[in-house]
Amino acid sequence: MAKVVRAAAVQAEPKWLDIDEGIDQVIGYIGEAAAGGAQIVSFPEVFIPGYPWWIWLDAPAWGMQFVSRYIQNSMTRDGEHMTRIAEAAAANDIFVVLGFSERSGSTVYMSQAIINGSGEIVAVRRKLKPTHVERSVYGEGDGSDIAVHDTDLGKIGALNCAEHLQPLTKYAMYSMGEQIHVASWPSFSVYRGAAQALSAEVNNAATLTYAVEGQTFVLAPCAVVGEAGQDLFCDTDLKRQLLQLGGGFAQIYGPEGSALAPQLAETEEGILFADLDFDLIDIAKHAYDPVGHYSRPDVFQLLFNPRKNERVSAFGTSDPLVRDIMTGQVALTEGDTD
Known part of the structure; x- marks a missing residue:
């Protein structure tokens, strides 16, 4: 495991509702981050094809004009667009953590892909619970989406936006020994x-x-609303007041709370770089480790279901109960319901 990892966080306006331009933009930033020496680059929440700001600006009926276009410009986790990004990661020998709207049929999810420097997809996770009006657009994740992954750079995890206000989700992540965390955000310019x-x-x-709570490095990429975004989503002056220009506040934090990169102006697009010295994690955990020496499991414990929630499950002989019934070791009687 590397002792020092050079990391990057992107602050930029998405190519709104245009998957092909969005992929080109992401590949460009991957190359730019690698040229700056970064070993990992992170992108904002649903950067492809951009955050659906219409949900905060008007009635659902008005917003329906965007729905089909949004779904059609969302990525699948294993399609040609993901392949292009994985190839760019491999070509630049850089880890990529990409926020994207994941299409599965006609359902979309607020997803994050972790891709390693060989172009292998380490994981794709979905936001466990979309926030407020986001639930009018996106489906939900499940316990399998709360995970930390062992990689050549260290233990990497990711969450989206207001998932960072969920104490139990955070505690589960802390318990997995996360060392590099990606906190993906949209712009902070609404209301x-x-x-x-x-x-x-x-x-x-x-x-x-x-x-500070998890004693982990946090990369916090953040999107920007520019004139293109305002023009797309705001058809009145009132809406322009509700969704203002700017909102880019990307940052990179150390495990003891230090800001490791100078911020860009909120309307500026670019990349933040920082060198992550893993010795700081040991120093931070020496003081506070809520899942280690600073915990009291005799008083507080967290129940966590990490299993994938399958919508349809097929019974077969691999199921222990079905196997026992078929072999006569268990008999069903009238009235059995379990």
């Missing part, structure tokens, strides 16, 4: 001055808290 809970101040504090 500015009217909804403090959606502000950069509050949500960057949540990201910082994650770093």
Whole structure:
């Protein structure tokens, strides 16, 4: 395991609702991050094909004009677009953590792909619970989406946006020994001055808290709303007031709470770089380790179901109960329901 990892977090406006331009943009940033010496590059929440800001601006009926286009420009986890990104990761020998809208049939999910420097897809995870009006667009993940993965760079995990306000989700992640965490965010420019809970101040504090609580490095890529986004989603002056320009507040935090990269202006697009010295993790955990020496499992314990939630399951002879019934070791009687 490397002792120092050079990391990158992207702050940029997506290529709204255009999957092909979005893939080209992501590949460009992969190359730019690698040229800057990065071994891992992270992207904002649903960067392809962009965050569906219409859900915060008007009635569902008005927003239906975007739905088909959004679904059609969402990626599958194993299609040609993911293959292009994986090839770019391999060509640049860099890990990629990409936020994207994942299409499965006509359902979309707020997903994050972790791809290693050989172009292998380590994992694709889905946001466990879309936030507020996001549930009008996206499906939900399950316990298998709460995971940390052993890689050549260390133990890597990822969450989206307000998942960083879920204490039990965070504790489960901490328990897996995460060393590099990607906290993917959309821009912080909606309802500015009217909804403090959606502000950069509050949500960057949540990201910082994650770093300090989990004693992990946190890469926090963040999208930007530019004129293209405003023009697409805002057909009135009122909507332009609700969804303002800017909102980019990307950052990289150390496990003891330090900001490791100078921030870009909130309207600026670019990449933040930082060198992650893993010795800082040991120093931070020496003081606070909520899943180690600073825990009290005799008082508090977390119940966690990490299994995948299959919508349809087929019974077969591999199922122990079915096998016992078929071989006569268990007999069913009238009235049995279990």
